[in-house]
Amino acid sequence: MDDQLNNEVRAILARVETRLQDEVASSLPFLDIAAKHIICAGGKRFRPLLVTLCGLLGDANADATRAKVRPHSDSRERLIDAALVVELTHVASLYHDDVMDDADVRRGVPSANARFGNSVAILVGDYLFAHASRIVAGLGADFVRIQAQTFAALVTGQIAELRGPSREDDPFEHYYEVLDGKTASLIATSALFGGLIAGLDAPQVTALERFGRKLGMAFQLADDLIDITSAAAGKPQGTDLREGVATLPVLLLNQSESLTDKLLYERILGGLAEDEIPIVLQALQGHPVVARSREIISEWATAARAELATLPNTPARAALGTLCAEAASRAS
Ligand code: FPP
Numbered sequence: 001m002d003d004q005l006n007n008e009v010r011a012i013l014a015r016v017e018t019r020l021q022d023e024v025a026s027s028l029p030f031l032d033i034a035a036k037h038i039i040c041a042g043g044k045r046f047r048p049l050l051v052t053l054c055g056l057l058g059d060a061n062a063d064a065t066r067a068k069v070r071p072h073s074d075s076r077e078r079l080i081d082a083a084l085v086v087e088l089t090h091v092a093s094l095y096h097d098d099v100m101d102d103a104d105v106r107r108g109v110p111s112a113n114a115r116f117g118n119s120v121a122i123l124v125g126d127y128l129f130a131h132a133s134r135i136v137a138g139l140g141a142d143f144v145r146i147q148a149q150t151f152a153a154l155v156t157g158q159i160a161e162l163r164g165p166s167r168e169d170d171p172f173e174h175y176y177e178v179l180d181g182k183t184a185s186l187i188a189t190s191a192l193f194g195g196l197i198a199g200l201d202a203p204q205v206t207a208l209e210r211f212g213r214k215l216g217m218a219f220q221l222a223d224d225l226i227d228i229t230s231a232a233a234g235k236p237q238g239t240d241l242r243e244g245v246a247t248l249p250v251l252l253l254n255q256s257e258s259l260t261d262k263l264l265y266e267r268i269l270g271g272l273a274e275d276e277i278p279i280v281l282q283a284l285q286g287h288p289v290v291a292r293s294r295e296i297i298s299e300w301a302t303a304a305r306a307e308l309a310t311l312p313n314t315p316a317r318a319a320l321g322t323l324c325a326e327a328a329s330r331a332s
């Protein structure tokens with residue numbers, strides 16, 4: 001990353017980090033601890049990074065001059081607020097998701113439900129979302145509307161996953177709808193927030209939202225593949241198999257000509273016993289569906305990158321391009 005851009009991004013993300021804890025502080029000691037539990041456990045801060053880079057894309061009509069890397073101090077504060085909104089929304093959704101998945105571990109520490117119980121985890125998720133709502137109010141009505149739509153999309157995606165495809169649904173289309181709702185929506189909103197704060201013109205803002213949506217798809221597809229191929233840092237492996245959720249490699253089994261593959265697909269969908277999980281994981285890990293999944297993830301990342309073509313040719317745009325490659329390579 002360009003040095004000046006790198007410094008600016010680091011400065012913004014450092015402020016986000018401090019404020020994340022300050023914003024959720026509570027005078028009730030137990031709530032204070034529970035609210036900071038997953039925030040303090042770390043995380044990639046992928047969504048704040050995306051807000052920041054999109055917010056530093058620069059003036060649509062300017063050359064890629066170094067001076068453009070540093071935003072006006074007011075828009076810098078707005079970028080920090082927007083980054084807080086998307087990260088708090090994300091963390092809130094993880095508190096709820098871990099209750100739904102009955103997860104034990106998140107970001108390498110006991111999940112909030114494991115440490116404090118389901119009721120507390122749900123309420124603390126609500127509490128974090130309340131703070132995200134408070135902060136987004138300061139950004140204006142358009143941002144509040146987008147945030148509300150994103151919240152609805154997250155819930156819709158999560159419910160669609162929970163319910164599974166109906167008989168008449170194409171399982172692949174259903175899966176993509178789930179991913180678009182539960183993950184790509186908030187990643188698209190992160191890019192959109194950045195673009196709006198940067199003052200990009202309407203077609204560019206729309207391109208940036210499409211970019212975020214496709215990047216979000218690549219990101220979640222990679223996450224789903226990692227759940228099968230490797231013990232990711234801070235997460236248990238095989239969660240989707242345990243839940244009977246068919247993700248990309250499993251859905252590809254169903255498209256195979258081989259009867260053995262189709263039988264494995266049916267077996268996974270029928271629900272696996274705990275002692276079958278390692279055996280099925282091993283079978284999947286050595287299967288060509290893994291290589292095909294990687295190709296599909298790369299295709300989404302490439303499509304995301306292509307959306308950047310009409311955006312100002314600045315160091316931030318180059319960094320966003322790199323982010324696409326990194327999102328895809330996570331799963332390789
Ligand atoms: C993780 O999926 C879950 C999400 C990305 C979205 C969860 C959304 C909700 C629970 C809706 C409620 C939202 C709010 C804001 C309170 P995963 O289980 O595939 O990923 P994981 O491996 O990280 O658990």
Ligand code: MG
Binds near residue numbers: 239
């Ligand atoms: Mg989960």
